[in-house]
Amino acid sequence: MLVLDLWLARRTLMSERPELRTWACGSLLLLLGFLFVPMRLWIPLGPAILLSNTLLAMGMTFYGQAVYRFVLRKNLPRAGWVTFAGGLVLLTWMALHPVPYAYYSAMVSFWIALLQVSILRVLLREGWRAETSLRTVAITLVVCWAALVVRGVHALWVPECYADLMQPGWVQGLTLLMAFLAVIGTSFGFLLANFERTQRRMELLAAHDDLTGCYNRVTARTMLEHLLDRCRRERTPMALVLLDLDHFKRVNDEHGHLVGDLVLQRFSEAVRQRLRASDVFGRMGGEEFCIGLPLTDREGAIELAEDLRQTVEAMAVIGRNDQPLRVTVSAGVVAVGLAQLEDLSTTVELLYGGADDLLYRAKHLGRNRILVA
Numbered sequence: 001m002l003v004l005d006l007w008l009a010r011r012t013l014m015s016e017r018p019e020l021r022t023w024a025c026g027s028l029l030l031l032l033g034f035l036f037v038p039m040r041l042w043i044p045l046g047p048a049i050l051l052s053n054t055l056l057a058m059g060m061t062f063y064g065q066a067v068y069r070f071v072l073r074k075n076l077p078r079a080g081w082v083t084f085a086g087g088l089v090l091l092t093w094m095a096l097h098p099v100p101y102a103y104y105s106a107m108v109s110f111w112i113a114l115l116q117v118s119i120l121r122v123l124l125r126e127g128w129r130a131e132t133s134l135r136t137v138a139i140t141l142v143v144c145w146a147a148l149v150v151r152g153v154h155a156l157w158v159p160e161c162y163a164d165l166m167q168p169g170w171v172q173g174l175t176l177l178m179a180f181l182a183v184i185g186t187s188f189g190f191l192l193a194n195f196e197r198t199q200r201r202m203e204l205l206a207a208h209d210d211l212t213g214c215y216n217r218v219t220a221r222t223m224l225e226h227l228l229d230r231c232r233r234e235r236t237p238m239a240l241v242l243l244d245l246d247h248f249k250r251v252n253d254e255h256g257h258l259v260g261d262l263v264l265q266r267f268s269e270a271v272r273q274r275l276r277a278s279d280v281f282g283r284m285g286g287e288e289f290c291i292g293l294p295l296t297d298r299e300g301a302i303e304l305a306e307d308l309r310q311t312v313e314a315m316a317v318i319g320r321n322d323q324p325l326r327v328t329v330s331a332g333v334v335a336v337g338l339a340q341l342e343d344l345s346t347t348v349e350l351l352y353g354g355a356d357d358l359l360y361r362a363k364h365l366g367r368n369r370i371l372v373a
Helices: 002-009 011-016 018-036 044-070 078-094 101-125 134-156 170-207 218-234 248-255 256-273 297-315 339-340 348-364
Strands: 236-246 278-287 288-293 329-336 370-372
Touching: 011 170, 011 278, 018 044, 018 170, 044 078, 044 170, 044 278, 101 134, 134 170, 134 339, 170 236, 170 348, 218 236, 218 278, 218 288, 218 339, 218 348, 236 297, 236 348, 248 256, 256 278, 256 288, 256 297, 297 329, 297 370, 329 348
Parallel strands: 329 370
Antiparallel strands: 236 288, 236 329, 278 288
16 A cells, blocks of 8 residues: 555656556555455355455566566566466366365465565575665565465365364464565565665766766766875875867767767776776766876876777777777876875865866877876
């Protein structure tokens, strides 16, 4: 019911998260299945059992689809749908033939428990390391699975306890309680996991450039300030590299913006592969990027910048009409020694301005080159 309330109140979230919409459909099916259980007192037992348990099993299958889409970005495997269809065929056959009610209880318990196996496998393997809220879903489903297995075994072991529809006894009561708690617990957990992922995505977008995955301009400047302060405290050298793709406007004009976006992405990937985890890599705007290099002297910065220049020059990109596209980059490099670090007037703005002047000169000297302070 919580998911259904959210569906009515936050349609935007449902449209952004189709797996949440699938989960809501599963919750609705489970709700209808529970509502049809007492209807067995007024309609024939066979059709009532078939309808209510089909809804319950279908709801659990929808849960599986939602979990697979959320965790693995793919649909529920065919085996999950085959398990649902196979159980439905067996349940239909049992509903059309005189079968002791204990066998109904055992078959349905094992059927729904089997449908949960693939869900639990995903949640306990990949989902456990993803959003923390998914652990609530996993733990609750484990408890529900255990209760279903106990009920199925108990129905076969003590069939006299399942001789009539009311089925008095602690096992039946425990199973119904666990099923009810499972719907509530898993829905809360799955909802929180969706909110958790949405929040993480918003934080990522707030700090990173959506196209290239680099830090955006504001975050990059903040990270560079932290880097400068750290190097000043630890008295270790650093360097700042400012990069700009050559003739990038011509790339967009002659090959289109989609190719231009591809060039930016390929360039960013090539640079990121050659950086350390402690390096700061940001997109400052358009085709201009900066790299902050801690624990790096002048020679190390020159070596890295030259390596990047050669890598970009060798980068193979196919443009419009399958034409090969040559991409080059120019760079300005500013190295910061201990003497500059001791000077409190040395700021990120000053370093950035120096690297920008060097980059401007590199452009006017013919591009595809590096200038160093």
